[in-house]
Amino acid sequence: MADKRFKPFIPAETRMKELTFKALFLGVILAVILGAANAYLGLKAGMTVAATFPAAVISMAVLRLFKGTILEENIARTTGAVGEALAAGAIFTLPAFIMTGVWSEFDYVKSTLLMLVGGILGVLLVIILRKTMVEDTTLPYPESRACSEIVKAGQGGQSGAKFVFSSIGLAAFIELFKNPNGILIIKDSVRGFLQFGLSKINLLNAKAQVLTAGAQKAEFSQKGGMLLQSPAASPAFLGVGYIIGFKLSAITFSGGLFGWLFLMPIVLFLMYNNLHPFVIAGNSWINVAASAYNSTVKPIAVGGMLVGAFYTLFKMRKSLISGIVRGVSDIKTSKDSKSNKIARTEKDAPF
Incomplete structure (x- = not known):
């Protein structure tokens, strides 16, 4: 029977730069930009889009200038994609306080604290569910799989950055001629x-x-x-x-x-x-x-x-329940274990 266990692209025993300042700094910048863009799209179109793809391409293009590793690119991409998730959680929940009359106007301090607490709770939930969601190969992750292929292709010199930045330029050109603040030639719609x-x-x-x-x-x-x-x-x-x-x-x-x-x-x-x-x-x-x-x-x-x-x-109830049970048991096992030799891919953020 074939071995279906998850095998990382970079082996666990490989020593390579991963959690560095430049990766985190770039990830935070991408999170702010892509989060703001997704907040606008979510309020305008009623849905947000995956920020993973542009974050992956931009992080490859930028970190390549600073000789970044694939693991650093992964950190920057993941950090940048979190901005989209946090923005989606905010725009689909915070307006409810206004609509229901709980708030008379938006309170930036309360909104910031709510998003901070929500983001931390989301990270803690991912710690519990990470192994089940990643190692169970029967779960489909089309977005993540596509993004991993982008990152792998970047190791061969193909970043795809020119397509992303050319698309940005084309969008800016179109917006120039349809925006009232630009050169209004065409209407947005009729x-x-x-x-x-x-x-x-x-x-x-x-x-x-x-x-x-x-x-x-x-x-x-x-x-x-x-x-x-x-x-x-x-x-x-x-x-x-x-x-x-x-x-x-x-x-x-x-x-x-x-x-x-x-x-x-x-x-x-x-x-x-x-x-x-x-x-x-x-x-x-x-x-x-x-x-x-x-x-x-x-x-x-x-x-x-x-x-x-x-x-x-x-539909996800079985995976969620099994993930929580397994996550709690793994935390107990790690506490009881006296060995300090933990593989890189098995390390979790401590509670």
Whole structure:
């Protein structure tokens, strides 16, 4: 039977620079930059993207100038990718304090302390689950596997840095001609409102409980419409779609079509009498439809995201439980062991 145990690319007995100041310093810089970028994308697009790939390429390109090792590149990449995870945790939780009325405004001190505590708890959880998650080869890690291949390829002189920096330049060039603060030539998107004519559907009368041959019917006549908008000409969104791949991009795009082209016409039809006074008051149907979308369709989307998150945790329940049990037992074993000869790959941060 083949040995399926995890074998590191750099053997455990190899002596090589790893946790150095230059690696940590570069990682912190990348964490700040990529964390800020992901915070913007998360609030703008509703999802964050993996910062691992740009962090890996940039760390290789920079550390190569200072003769950095592959382990130093790994430290810088991992530190830089943590910024994205922390930003995602912040933007998807802290706004809830404002929405629920717990906070009247953002408190930077409290927000910083919450992110600090959350980050530390995340690191402690990874200490417990690291061996189970890494050594169990049946778990798929497409992002990490792809990133490891990038780092390995960098050892042969292929860093891919020119593609990353050329993409940054192309995005900046496009943004220059679509941003109001630059040379505004093209619009980010074009949108309009398609007004429907009078439509009607047959509904049961309030007194009729069951649809029978003699049940009374009532006609429900309303107007409605559909808000049409072109996809945003955003380099950031193009980058997000490229990173997450065709499948996830198609799911996201189909969700947008479902919300705007199916749910919104129904909402505008059923709520026409409630929304039309806002139009009479001087608001455009475009703004009214956007407000209706935020108050009706977005909560449905949030519910779908919550269901998906809980379902993912449910599927991972066995791995999480076994990881916690194994992690606690490994901590006890390391305390009881009197040997100081611990392999490099077996060392954990002490609790």
